[in-house]
Amino acid sequence: MKRSRVTLADVAALARVDRAVVSRVVNKDATLNIRPETRERVLAAVEQLGYRPNVAARSLRTARAHMFGIFVPDFANPVYAEIIKGAEAEAAAQGYVLVTGSATGAGLGGYMDRLGQGRVDGLLLAGAGGESGLVEQLDRAGIPWIMLNHRSRSVRRSVVLDDERAAALAVEHLARLGHRRIGHLAGPAGADTATRRSAGYSAAMRDAGLPEGPIVAADYTPAGGAAAMATMLAAAEPPTAVFVANVASAIGAMEAVRKAGLEIPREISIVAVHDLDLASYLFPALTTVRMPLAELGRRGVTLLGRLQPDEAVAEVLDGPIDLIQRRSTAPPPTP
Amino acid sequence: MKRSRVTLADVAALARVDRAVVSRVVNKDATLNIRPETRERVLAAVEQLGYRPNVAARSLRTARAHMFGIFVPDFANPVYAEIIKGAEAEAAAQGYVLVTGSATGAGLGGYMDRLGQGRVDGLLLAGAGGESGLVEQLDRAGIPWIMLNHRSRSVRRSVVLDDERAAALAVEHLARLGHRRIGHLAGPAGADTATRRSAGYSAAMRDAGLPEGPIVAADYTPAGGAAAMATMLAAAEPPTAVFVANVASAIGAMEAVRKAGLEIPREISIVAVHDLDLASYLFPALTTVRMPLAELGRRGVTLLGRLQPDEAVAEVLDGPIDLIQRRSTAPPPTP
DNA sequence: CTGAAAGCGCTTACAG
DNA sequence: CTGAAAGCGCTTACAG
Numbered sequence: 001m002k003r004s005r006v007t008l009a010d011v012a013a014l015a016r017v018d019r020a021v022v023s024r025v026v027n028k029d030a031t032l033n034i035r036p037e038t039r040e041r042v043l044a045a046v047e048q049l050g051y052r053p054n055v056a057a058r059s060l061r062t063a064r065a066h067m068f069g070i071f072v073p074d075f076a077n078p079v080y081a082e083i084i085k086g087a088e089a090e091a092a093a094q095g096y097v098l099v100t101g102s103a104t105g106a107g108l109g110g111y112m113d114r115l116g117q118g119r120v121d122g123l124l125l126a127g128a129g130g131e132s133g134l135v136e137q138l139d140r141a142g143i144p145w146i147m148l149n150h151r152s153r154s155v156r157r158s159v160v161l162d163d164e165r166a167a168a169l170a171v172e173h174l175a176r177l178g179h180r181r182i183g184h185l186a187g188p189a190g191a192d193t194a195t196r197r198s199a200g201y202s203a204a205m206r207d208a209g210l211p212e213g214p215i216v217a218a219d220y221t222p223a224g225g226a227a228a229m230a231t232m233l234a235a236a237e238p239p240t241a242v243f244v245a246n247v248a249s250a251i252g253a254m255e256a257v258r259k260a261g262l263e264i265p266r267e268i269s270i271v272a273v274h275d276l277d278l279a280s281y282l283f284p285a286l287t288t289v290r291m292p293l294a295e296l297g298r299r300g301v302t303l304l305g306r307l308q309p310d311e312a313v314a315e316v317l318d319g320p321i322d323l324i325q326r327r328s329t330a331p332p333p334t335p
Numbered sequence: 336m337k338r339s340r341v342t343l344a345d346v347a348a349l350a351r352v353d354r355a356v357v358s359r360v361v362n363k364d365a366t367l368n369i370r371p372e373t374r375e376r377v378l379a380a381v382e383q384l385g386y387r388p389n390v391a392a393r394s395l396r397t398a399r400a401h402m403f404g405i406f407v408p409d410f411a412n413p414v415y416a417e418i419i420k421g422a423e424a425e426a427a428a429q430g431y432v433l434v435t436g437s438a439t440g441a442g443l444g445g446y447m448d449r450l451g452q453g454r455v456d457g458l459l460l461a462g463a464g465g466e467s468g469l470v471e472q473l474d475r476a477g478i479p480w481i482m483l484n485h486r487s488r489s490v491r492r493s494v495v496l497d498d499e500r501a502a503a504l505a506v507e508h509l510a511r512l513g514h515r516r517i518g519h520l521a522g523p524a525g526a527d528t529a530t531r532r533s534a535g536y537s538a539a540m541r542d543a544g545l546p547e548g549p550i551v552a553a554d555y556t557p558a559g560g561a562a563a564m565a566t567m568l569a570a571a572e573p574p575t576a577v578f579v580a581n582v583a584s585a586i587g588a589m590e591a592v593r594k595a596g597l598e599i600p601r602e603i604s605i606v607a608v609h610d611l612d613l614a615s616y617l618f619p620a621l622t623t624v625r626m627p628l629a630e631l632g633r634r635g636v637t638l639l640g641r642l643q644p645d646e647a648v649a650e651v652l653d654g655p656i657d658l659i660q661r662r663s664t665a666p667p668p669t670p
Numbered sequence: 671c672t673g674a675a676a677g678c679g680c681t682t683a684c685a686g
Numbered sequence: 687c688t689g690a691a692a693g694c695g696c697t698t699a700c701a702g
Contacts, residue, residue, distance in 0.1 A: 007680085008680065017688075018688065019679090020681075023681060023682085027681085029681095032687090034687075038688090050475060052451050052477075053451050053452060053680075054452050054453045054678085055450075055451040055453055056391050056400065056453050057391075057395050057680040058680055059694095060389070060392050060678090062694085063694075066449075074420075075410070075419045075420050076420060078411060078413070081410045081411040081416060084410045084435075085409075085411060088436065088437060089439065092436075092445055092449065096449065097434055097436070097450060097454070098434065098436070099433065099434050099435075100419075101432070101433070102420065102423060104423070104424065105423040106427040114427065114431065114432045115390075115432060116388050116390040117390065118389045118390055118695090119390045140385055141387070281616070282618070283617070283618030343696065352672075352673090353672065354673090354695090355674085358696070358697060362697085364697095367671090368671055369672085389694085389696070391694085391696090392678090392697090393696055393697075394678095394696090395680085396677080396696045397678085397696085397697070
């Protein structure tokens with residue numbers, strides 16, 4: 001386990017060429033004219049000594065780290081796990097490596113401090129809200145950044161998913177089953193995804209010629225979803241189906257329905273956004289809308305590698321969005 | 336969003352001191368004797384210019400990257416998400432940053448290639464098996480490494496959890512409820528955790544004076560768990576309780592029980608290892624054994640920072656292991 | 671108490 | 687077609 005301290009100079013000496021030649025061979029410099037046998041000698045020396053370029057020296061020289069950072073609220077949230085998976089796959093394809101940080105570690109501020117200068121060539125932020133001062137803090141650090149799943153005037157660079165279409169898909173599914181009273185268990189006011197899903201719900205209800213409501217907001221947690229669903233069920237005319245903005249809320253909502261003595265889907269249908277693995281483990285298995293989360297991560301990395309330093313971007317990712325029907329939705333009860 | 340290209344020299348010029356002084360002030364060099372007003376001037380210049388040390392230059396000079404790598408099979412697996420959380424928290428406390436890689440990206444080989452030389456000061460591997468050549472590959476790269484959750488003769492550095500104790504806790508819980516026929520839905524033969532959990536099951540059964548079996552192995556997936564449980568239920572005298580080595584298997588096992596027309600926990604009790612969030616979302620909520628996964632990640636990072644290059648370690652983490660009782664276990668049916 | 675200088679390992683524009 | 691040289695930004699042993 002001893003540190004291999006093989007440098008370019010060692011390889012050059014063994015291959016009897018200059019370090020510059022080794023560098024260009026290793027980096028596959030196309031402008032290098034070299035005799036095949038010389039190249040072979042260099043490659044053999046690299047192999048024999050087990051030479052691996054020192055990334056610090058290379059980064060210092062080229063001012064490129066070949067790393068991207070990605071910051072998420074929580075690794076244990078499967079939504080962000082999917083985004084990271086996509087980001088890592090694309091980074092790997094580009095020969096980049098990912099430096100991950102989460103709010104459960106030491107927060108974004110601590111993360112950026114530890115990043116220092118020049119550690120990453122760009123930073124992806126998922127699940128950040130419109131925290132005041134955030135954009136300024138990012139800009140001051142001088143690191144190109146892109147925000148995922150959140151857009152607003154102050155955010156110059158963002159990629160989001162088509163949450164409105166996801167909501168429409170859910171509502172259309174319920175309407176097609178024959179539901180007329182379709183409620184909406186919305187997300188928290190602060191979350192940008194929640195706003196877009198609610199807008200999509202309203203638009204889809206209008207398109208279907210259905211009256212909106214009831215609408216109750218909750219944070220993206222089971223406890224929040226349970227409380228909101230209890231409120232909804234207490235209404236004079238409770239809905240026969242509910243579009244829930246988030247799987248975590250839906251878990252609580254299902255619990256609340258069960259507590260109220262109602263049966264899913266016979267008496268009430270539920271559909272939620274994000275087709276996480278656990279949706280199929282719930283009872284009954286939850287009908288969901290699948291969004292291209294990994295694709296969002298991929299796209300973020302692609303743009304980070306491509307964008308000019310001052311280029312703005314506000315993209316709605318054009319990926320596949322599908323309704324995954326399971327056992328939590330069915331036609332409404334006949335009165 | 337322009338790149339801040341402020342260097343030590345800029346700060347030194349503004350503060351009218353040498354770069355060396357700035358360096359030592361920034362790094363809080365205790366041996367530096369400096370007049371308070373000079374230090375103030377330096378700090379003010381740092382602040383005014385927004386100076387952040389260039390990590391590539393620092394790494395090149397000191398031969399320390401202040402980064403650790405962590406490689407897992409899959410970010411979306413909540414077991415590894417927990418380990419990463421712990422590792423990140425400890426890394427942050429040390430001023431380190433984490434470079435994550437997963438098998439869904441480009442595999443360990445690709446990850447290590449992209450890491451190059453000197454990018455990380457150490458590497459944590461979680462969920463790796465006893466792949467042949469793995470240890471050699473790691474050693475050749477010259478990066479200190481520690482394997483998490485896997486130990487064997489060839490692995491010189493490992494930290495594992497006390498899987499035997501976890502198994503014992505589960506078996507004791509079932510025995511205390513009055514079960515006599517306690518089956519074991521084991522993990523795959525290749526998995527080291529599975530071996531230790533099975534050993535713990537056998538020892539605990541012996542201690543309880545109970546006959547072993549039935550024992551059926553499955554991989555750590557719902558499908559595998561379902562098939563194994565179906566086999567177990569088809570036995571002449573099926574068990575009244577089952578200790579399942581893994582939550583994913585348990586999900587499938589519960590499904591199989593339901594398909595067989597049996598009720599949990601009235602007719603059969605189930606307890607599984609790892610207290611993941613989703614355990615409480617299952618129906619019925621799953622009784623589990625909680626293992627200190629985050630602590631495992633923390634400990635790995637701590638050791639990585641502390642161990643001598645050639646020091647070996649084979650540690651069984653001494654963290655809290657608890658039985659979390661939910662609704663999937665109860666006394667056996669009275670015949 | 672503070673500064674000058676060397677050098678970490680690489681890349682690249684340039685000279686021959 | 688190949689080599690010599692400068693320099694990226696920092697740290698640290700040493701000189702004054």
